[in-house]
């Protein structure tokens with residue numbers, strides 16, 4: 001009916017972010033129409049959930065575990081998450097500090113709702129994972145972007161974070177290993193960020209969904225640093241570590257009062273994650289899977305394949321990601337901006353990558369390449385990228401093709 005009023009929240013929700021993914025949607029349409037297109041624009045891994053986990057879910061369902069679950073998550077799963085969290089972060093937590101959500105995404109959203117009030121500021125490093133806009137702004141908080149140091153391989157910049165603090169700042173939303181840059185925050189950087197948080201009495205919401213996908217660097221969790229446990233909530237999930245992105249199993253681990261608030265919120269919001277899903281999660285966290293070891297090896301090999309070929313291609317450059325499943329490619333040497341480069345590449349060679357200026361100005365001139373397709377596709381994509389760059393009339397002097 002016309003004229004009915006909607007909440008102010010709906011206006012904040014109604015931000016058109018489709019332009020960010022437009023190139024992917026267009027590439028997808030072409031692929032569906034039978035064209036030879038390789039999709040490197042999104043991070044939907046090609047690995048399947050280990051079949052023993054699928055079997056565990058089936059057994060659970062058949063065993064009648066289809067009723068309502070404990071709102072905050074079933075105790076055995078929360079205990080297993082607490083142990084997993086300690087292995088990953090070295091921070092000791094117990095089950096009462098853990099709340100289960102439908103993925104890290106849901107956990108992030110709930111944490112913002114429970115930690116900040118409308119009008120409060122949250123510092124977000126940029127470039128940023130795109131859903132952070134909704135996570136921060138939908139509850140009415142204000143996103144304050146702080147650039148990662150692009151010239152230094154997108155290093156975290158604690159001084160810049162410190163300078164961004166105002167009397168309205170309530171939290172820092174941190175993501176390490178970082179999407180899209182693949183940067184992993186070092187212990188020194190995190191110590192300095194922790195000092196900013198303590199000095200200004202801020203919360204830290206630490207998104208660590210790529211914690212089990214690091215390459216030769218240590219993953220440090222800010223919650224494990226002195227004086228940080230009481231002001232940090234760590235968010236993680238099984239999506240990346242166990243190739244379970246569609247199952248929607250994530251969690252928040254933080255101070256006990258926060259866990260209580262989050263549980264109260266879940267009661268009116270999600271009402272718990274399905275029992276059989278949680279059973280699959282428990283099974284996943286209490287066993288080793290050879291498939292996951294080969295998945296990690298595959299990401300490492302794909303990273304080497306892409307980085308070696310990109311760095312050998314005049315006009316392109318990339319820093320080797322320290323974690324995660326993406327490579328940020330600097331395309332400025334071609335004379336094109338990120339959007340021109342990406343659209344031109346799709347047009348000329350049928351490869352879609354994501355221009356990243358929209359993720360934050362410091363990522364202008366870069367495109368994000370996903371390592372989430374089979375090796376043979378990735379190798380073919382590299383050949384096409386090389387051909388495209390070689391075919392550009394004159395590196396640096398070329399005008400746009402989009």
Ligand SMILES: Cc1ncc(COP(=O)(O)O)c(C=O)c1O
Nearest residue numbers: 103104105129179209237239250
């Ligand atoms: C940085 C980051 N945080 C959170 C998420 C959401 O993860 P989940 O599938 O657990 O909701 C993603 C998904 O790609 C991500 O890249």
